[in-house]
């Protein structure tokens with residue numbers, strides 16, 4: 001007898017939450033910079049906000065599998081990152097990561113750099129050139145693709161960093177302060193790119209620019225002292241503040257109010 005195979009069994013593996021953390025702890029040096037963090041992140045754009053030292057970069061590094069968790073659970077695309085012995089190679093092929101500070105060979109051109117990263121991500125050899133071209137176009141740096149990295153401005157270098165992060169069409173994309181150094185026009189363009197990327201990918205973007213999050217993210221994650229203290233939509237963020245809260249916009253006032261309430265809750 002022939003059994004009808006449900007479509008779900010034929011579909012590629014999908015995860016309701018490509019990123020799941022429970023009680024996650026991650027060290028930065030000797031300091032527990034992430035300490036008891038819970039997070040569920042679905043496909044979409046998640047804006048990670050929080051004051052200096054909240055643990056955003058340390059969380060990104062754990063998600064990127066650069067730093068092993070010190071405790072708790074972290075699952076990325078179903079891979080149990082917290083477990084010793086987990087083979088992370090397959091997961092790394094499906095990740096894109098723009099670190100806060102990234103190293104590069106200054107004599108490489110943008111294209112060479114992006115192709116090199118495609119090769120490291122094990123993009124099939126015959127697809128590397130096309131994937132790199134698409135990535136530099138999406139990141140808005142195609143016209144400088146054959147320029148050496150060492151001659152680029154800070155903003156252009158950031159774009160090259162974004163191009164290398166998306167060259168493998170990642171399922172989880174981690175962008176640590178991607179708008180640093182971008183001028184206002186570039187930032188507006190970057191918001192469009194974020195919205196576009198978030199349609200099929202779980203994007204986590206850390207930034208201090210509350211306005212970028214309000215404009216381009218589907219979800220806001222507020223971190224403080226190594227934990228997620230609030231998660232909601234940009235509309236909910238904007239509605240959380242009042243006239244007495246610090247900030248130049250509704251989103252900024254919401255940010256101030258939520259952080260204050262979280263700290264009062266901790267202190268109570």
Ligand SMILES: Nc1ncnc2c1ncn2[C@@H]1O[C@H](COP(=O)(O)OP(=O)(O)OP(=O)(O)O)[C@@H](O)[C@H]1O
Pocket residue numbers: 028029030031032033050051052053054055056057058059
């Ligand atoms: N190598 C290290 N050794 C000791 N402490 C560290 C180290 N790196 C980071 N820290 C501390 O860990 C905490 C979290 O740092 P992290 O860089 O993750 O925060 P962040 O939210 O990304 O901050 P920022 O917004 O300033 O980038 C900070 O208090 C920082 O001083």
